[in-house]
Structure formats: C-alpha cells, structure tokens
Amino acid sequence: MNRPLFTARTTHGVRIAILGCVLTVGAAAFTVFEYYRSPYWNRVGLAPDQPVLFSHRHHAGELRIDCRFCHSTVESSARAGLPSTQTCLVCHSQLFRDAPLLQPVIRSAEENVPLSWSRVNTLPDHVHFDHSIHVAKGVACASCHGEVSDMALTAKGHALTMRECLDCHRDPEPRRVAHAQVFSRRTTSATVSCAILEPVHARPLTNCSTCHH
Numbered sequence: 001m002n003r004p005l006f007t008a009r010t011t012h013g014v015r016i017a018i019l020g021c022v023l024t025v026g027a028a029a030f031t032v033f034e035y036y037r038s039p040y041w042n043r044v045g046l047a048p049d050q051p052v053l054f055s056h057r058h059h060a061g062e063l064r065i066d067c068r069f070c071h072s073t074v075e076s077s078a079r080a081g082l083p084s085t086q087t088c089l090v091c092h093s094q095l096f097r098d099a100p101l102l103q104p105v106i107r108s109a110e111e112n113v114p115l116s117w118s119r120v121n122t123l124p125d126h127v128h129f130d131h132s133i134h135v136a137k138g139v140a141c142a143s144c145h146g147e148v149s150d151m152a153l154t155a156k157g158h159a160l161t162m163r164e165c166l167d168c169h170r171d172p173e174p175r176r177v178a179h180a181q182v183f184s185r186r187t188t189s190a191t192v193s194c195a196i197l198e199p200v201h202a203r204p205l206t207n208c209s210t211c212h213h
C-alpha cells in the first residue's frame, strides 16, 4: 500500500485549522490594538480621585477665573503648574470656609502640608513638552485638554498620543487662535488670520528630535 501521507481530507482539515489559527491570532491582535488606541486605555474622560472635589466648571466656567490665576507658569515655562493652597485661600480664607467640602483645603493650610493632586495628563519621560511655546504660538488649552471649564471633575480631554501631536505639528496653521482666545472657552474652531500671530518657525516640527532628545 502506498497511501499519500496526507489525504485530501486531512489536507483540508489542516487548512481549516491553520485558517482558524490565523483568524484567532488576527482577532486577538486587533482587539489589543483597538484597546491600546481606545479612550479607556488612554484614560480619556476618566477623572482620577482628588483630595478635594475641585470643580473647573464652577471656578473657570461660572466664576470665569482666568486659567493663569491658578496655572501661573503656563505662559513662561514648560510646566503649567498647579495652584498652592494659598491660591485657594485668596477666596476661601473667608468664602465657604466652613463648608465640609473645603475642609481638606483648610487642613492643608493649618498643617502646612500641600494638597497632593492626582495627575490627569502625563507624558513618558522620553518626551519633551513645553507649554509656553504653545501658548505663545496661539494653541488653545482646549485643543489639548478639551473644554476644561465645563468639567465638574477634571478628566483627560484628549489622549495626547504621538499621533495627536504629529497631526497638528504637520500643519498647525488652521489650529491656531488669537492670543486672547487661548485661555477662553470654545475657541478651538474660531481661528484668526495668522497675520496677527508670530509665524510658526520654518524648521520641521515633525523631526523626532523636536520631542525626543
């Protein structure tokens, strides 16, 4: 008897098995890829726990306190900075001083221990980022952080992935706004003639070394 090693039937079975494996691996890879790209992985829209239930909607939205009152280094340095307890006490040393929600702030002042805010947006250490140049060149807070002044609890407005940085760096012109609009609400679509703004430098903003040193 000289039967072939693989009969037509076994070959068919093997093909189906291989196809099955390929599809399973493909589906798994797709799931991982989609999860990695999903807002959940990137934590968009999820607010971390904070030591005080601080609301941007009240303070920046309704009371219209300027972003720079609390994030005072955003125009001058790489970091926007977070407000000290003293900044809150400008108003709250009297206003709502006895409200239970404010007790962590009062305690922080009495015990001289800063509030430890949980970070919402972070980049890995290998990425270089600078707030001041973006502010100077008319990039609105909202284009990277979403409408913070609508947020009761602060959540990530955008994933801030490399792709998002590059999407703008390839062609920032249509995304720029007048300086006064950088901090104000709902300005992402209200672009202005860039003649008013300092031009963006000619050097390519998409070079790896722009963001990775």
Ligand code: HEC
Pocket (backbone or CB within 6 Å): 050, 054, 056, 059, 060, 065, 066, 067, 068, 069, 070, 071, 082, 083, 117, 118, 119, 120, 121, 122, 141, 142, 145, 148, 149, 153, 154, 183
């Ligand atoms: C009265 C003070 C105050 C004002 C005004 C204010 N903020 Fe904040 N901001 C805070 C505090 C406190 C935190 C930290 C707690 C939190 O994340 O909610 C914070 C956090 C943030 C964060 C998240 C920081 C991180 O960890 O990544 C962003 C983004 C932000 N603010 C943007 C803005 C923008 C944009 C404006 C103006 C529209 C603004 N803030 C106005 C006090 C303020």
Ligand code: HEC
Pocket (backbone or CB within 6 Å): 052, 053, 054, 055, 058, 059, 063, 065, 070, 083, 087, 088, 089, 090, 091, 092, 095, 096, 099, 101, 102, 105
């Ligand atoms: C310029 C004045 C001002 C500053 C500065 C300020 N607040 Fe307020 N805050 C208010 C006012 C006014 C209210 C009442 C808002 C309302 O109920 O409509 C308030 C309310 C609150 C409340 C009660 C809950 C709420 O949102 O109504 C908390 C908590 C609070 N502030 C925390 C903070 C913290 C933390 C800081 C510092 C990062 C801060 N505030 C800075 C004016 C201020």
Ligand code: HEC
Pocket (backbone or CB within 6 Å): 067, 068, 071, 074, 078, 079, 080, 081, 082, 121, 122, 123, 124, 129, 131, 134, 135, 139, 140, 141, 142, 143, 144, 145, 160, 182, 183
């Ligand atoms: C081009 C995108 C971009 C713009 C525009 C931008 N931010 Fe940010 N912001 C970021 C990134 C990215 C981080 C995280 C930085 C890190 O982890 O090093 C951040 C972090 C922050 C933080 C946390 C504290 C800190 O200093 O890192 C605050 C507060 C903040 N931004 C406020 C603002 C405000 C207010 C504006 C507008 C005046 C603004 N941002 C404009 C991208 C942006």
Ligand code: HEC
Pocket (backbone or CB within 6 Å): 127, 128, 129, 130, 133, 134, 137, 139, 143, 144, 160, 161, 164, 165, 166, 168, 169, 172, 175, 199, 200, 201, 205, 210, 211
């Ligand atoms: C909505 C547009 C926009 C987004 C989003 C954006 N940028 Fe920019 N970025 C600019 C503009 C405009 C400049 C200023 C270019 C100039 O004139 O030098 C700039 C400049 C920079 C510079 C300084 C370049 C230099 O050589 O001086 C760095 C670093 C930078 N961006 C990093 C980032 C990173 C990291 C992200 C993502 C987290 C990001 N940017 C997202 C528009 C953007």
Ligand code: HEC
Pocket (backbone or CB within 6 Å): 123, 124, 127, 160, 161, 162, 165, 166, 169, 205, 206, 207, 208, 209, 210, 211, 212
């Ligand atoms: C405009 C800013 C910017 C430029 C230009 C840029 N990157 Fe990135 N890169 C980022 C940011 C932001 C991250 C972090 C992304 C995250 O955490 O999701 C990153 C992450 C990475 C990572 C880590 C992998 C990852 O997904 O976290 C590698 C590798 C990388 N970049 C390589 C490059 C190379 C190569 C170039 C040039 C072709 C380049 N980058 C240009 C902003 C930039």
